Amino acid sequence: MVELLKKLTEASGVSGNEDEVRDIIREEITPLVDKIYIDGIGNLIAYKKGKGEDVKKIMLCAHMDEVGFIITSISDNGMLKFKPVGGIDPRVLISKRVYIGKDKIPGVLGIKAIHLQEPSERKNAVKVEQMYIDIGVSSKEEAEKLVNLGDYAIFASDMVEFGDNKIKAKALDDRVGCLTLIEALKEEYDHDLYACFTVQEEVGLRGAGVAAYHVEPDIAVVVEGTTCSDVSGVDEHMYSTIMGSGPAITIMDGSSISNKALIEKLKATGDAKGIPYQIKKGTTGGNDAGKIHISREGVATCVVSVPCRYIHSPSSVMDMDDLKNTIELVKEFVKGCE
Amino acid sequence: MESKDFLARLIDIPGVSGYEMEVAHEVSNVFKEYCDDVRIDDFYNVYGRKTGGDLEDRPKIMLAAHIDEIGLMVKDIDEKGFIKFTTIGGVDQRILLSQEVIVYGKEPLFGVIGAKPPHLQQPGERGQSVKIEDMTIDLGLSAEEVKELVKVGDIITFKSPLVSMKNGFVNGKSIDDRAGVAVMLEAMKELNRLHFNADVYFVATVQEEVGVRGGTISTYSVNPDIGIAIDVTHGDTPDSSKEDTHAMNKGPSIAIGPNLHPKLTKRLMDIAKEYGLEYQIEVAPGPTGTDARVMQIVREGIPTVLVEIPLRYMHTTVETLNMDNVKKAGRIIALFIASMEEGWQKWLSY
Amino acid sequence: MRELLAKLTGTYGPSGNEEEISKVIEDEIRDYVDEIKTDVMGNLIAFKKGNGQGKRVMLSAHMDQIGLMVTHIDDNGFLRFSNVGGISVLNTINSKVIFKNGTIGNVSYESEIDNIKDIKLNRMYIDIGAKSSEEASNKVSIGDVAVYYSPLSDSNGRYIGGAMDDRAGCALLIQTIKELEDCKNDVYFVFSVQEEVGLRGAKTSAYSINPDVGIAVDVTSTGDTPKARTMAVKLGAGPAIKVKDGSVICHPKVKGLMIDRAEELGIPYQLEVLEWGGTDAGAIHLTREGVPSGAVSVPCRYIHSANEMVDGADLENGVKLLVAILEQEIEL
Known part of the structure; x- marks a missing residue:
């Protein structure tokens, strides 16, 4: 089971x-x-x-x-813009891995490093509109070979048995x-x-x-x-x-x-x-x-x-x-x- | 009939949600020239049917574009004869000041929307938009005359006829979604030139702007195998993000997302590509704000696709659109219908 | 009518717990209708046969009322609750509430809250006077629902009490059933x-009845109190014929027919444009291929x-209007 x-x-x-x-x-x-x-x-x-x-x-x-994501546009630098599908708290998204599309292309939701931020920036939650998915390409053309608009993305998260009979997934x-x-x-x-x-x-x-x-x-x-x-x-x-x-x-x-x-x-x-x-x-x-x-x-x-x-x-x-x-x-x- | 002339005729006819009878009759009259038969139901949805081919299990395909428009309604009449009003559908209060309107009382009455003049406002008030509660419609009549001619619940439309612009662009009110009805007209004309195997129902739906209501009951009534919703989407403007808008000169948009059937949508795009017709992609992360929202979940579920025309300044009196996209959308849809051949059911499977 | 209204408003029946109010209504109308049944959702549906020439008409007044559902009983016997329907914080502070078994309590809020705007329902509680969790649990279980406790009072020909929404509508339907004699139409009276x-x-009863015409009977707001939001409806100026609310734009022909009947018989009426809210007509009119509906x-x-106010004359005239609508042929 x-x-x-x-x-x-x-x-x-x-x-x-x-x-x-x-x-x-x-x-x-x-x-x-x-x-x-x-x-x-x-x-x-x-x-x-x-x-x-x-x-x-x-x-x-x-x-x-x-719940998951859908790819809505591709930026000139190859970063993917997305929208949530279903109810997701945007605050859980930063620094997570995702898989995109049928081929499960791996991507990350990053954020500029703490060193580059003003202290005041960290107080505010990042909005989905500001986020992007990085799949390791450097141009729109490259990204378009791997990802189509409308591709769905999921959290990359293996099921883990842990603690006292608990499951994480x-x-x-x-x-x-x-x-x-x-x-x-x-x-x-x-x-x-x-x-x-x-x-x-x-x-x-x-x-x-x-x-x-x-x-x-x-x-x-x-x-x-x-x-x-x-x-x-x-x-x-x-x-x-x-x-x-x-x-x-x-x-x-x-x-x-x-x-x-x-x-x-x-x-x-x-x-x-x-x-x-x-x-x-x-x-x-x-x-x-x-x-x-x-x-x-x-x-x-x-x-x-x-x-x-x-x-x-x-x-x-x-x-x-x-x-x-x-x-x-x-x-x-x-x-x-x- | 040219679709631009058709659109110009339609947008001059009042059709605020729930009160579409007049515009329904006009649509019905035009549909009669192109369809095998036309009927209007109790709610003023208009159904034009066009049958083609001799395939026995040919698909029943329903197209839907809504004929209702956003507008206003009389809420109260004050002691001086000024009309207090409410909105029907989503109206931005910032477009209302100084707008010309027609109040449909015992007879159509011209009026303008006004508010307290600027020199009576408190300093600081000018930074804020005027609330609908603070606006009234001035009919230029005495209180007695207004009370004789107008009653609570009368509908009000904006007065804004179709204006032609450069490059095939037009502007006016209620192009959302009467341009979609024009797309259906284009599709009918196109189908007259094509061989197709289908029972096609062209449905001009009502009450979309107040909760996709006409689409719900008309889809239940037709119970099609395939649904094609036609609506407008946001055209690009400097004040909105590129991600959420579409170019005005790159063809109609085809929507992808949970609300739309994936295989049928792909088929629609393949057909467009095959015939070299330009289209754009709209990604919809959830139920769309169109008739497709309900079509997909009526009865046992209807595989549905959505074709949209980019439109700037949606829900204003100067909605702007490129007529070229109307023609292209009609053509893509007609070719899609004509591509239905024996074994069409395979396009509906998961 | 007063007695009937007192009886109806005094009977327990929050959403999902309509058994008692349904029984009271059934007892009232059983002798006046041709058929009566309760469906799987609990709707009470009474049928009065016409002379076979008219339409199938569905009337609907809802018998449920808003309430407070117990979600937790704390160690000291205080009850936490959530809302069943539109319970507002402001209207509920220090209101008396009653459970099905007669247990009465007062509703209050965590007293550390300074700003009234910070009070949310999940920071409020019901005090039934229990001294411990055990004592409270003997009276009330999680999932039980309380309603405002507010016996009917009279004042200047007006009635003040709880659950006028929509027992006033139920009273109209019951009285209409009793007064309706010679009827062309087949009428289904739904207490929803x-x-x-x-x-x-x-929604489900309209699907099963599949009527030609739907009419909801419910309460509506007024614009006649000090500094009220603009609305042309006044208390005592007659029943209101609905033009629209948040759930329905009434079919122009149904609305027109109601106006015609009122004017023919000289029944006072007013026109209602409600900018929010909704009523059963919202569900009925979207059933199957669509049902032209009004309210x-x-x-x-x-x-x-807890203290909703209606006018006695509006109720009497409401019955007259409903009887007039149903007796005549309905042409759309």
């Missing part, structure tokens, strides 16, 4: 360019499902027929895309969800399962509504990597989730209010199977549930998340047990659906 | 959920506070 997580998190999948992730998932799940469909926006929808009678449609949803949001869905597809269920690996969540939940419209599910479970602010200097009431305390169940966020019966069902499943869980405290942000639950005539929807510190950065951190427990909770939930 | 968090209930608004002062 750790190898697959490594493969998934290191793959390139900025919103709108999820091909690499989609290919990995397609290969993993092909033996596990009855049908795979890729729709007009790039969502991968896997169907696994239920074994029971009087089956319902259960949609599991995780997004394949991650980029794109844990939401490759943890993708992994959960892949693992869930390994079991047999009474009900029809639709595992939807969606695109473009990070730029406005754009894939999920389209997938839900196609599937027309009775129930939907969104599996996410969510914010976790249980760190130094934060008041306890501001914690969104706590790392190591199990999967987080959402009551409400900026995009949806979870179906109450499903929340109770998730809690009951956790209690019955001895799987730890927590209630997510923060109510900001949003995820694919926002589009799924208002699809067509409405869909009973809930959200289960793996707590991830430093989300949307090259070094997100999570606890492996939280992921394992998330997988268990989702599997048992689907098994327990009547 | 989750309007305050993004017009969500109206009838109840003028209301101090919206989204």
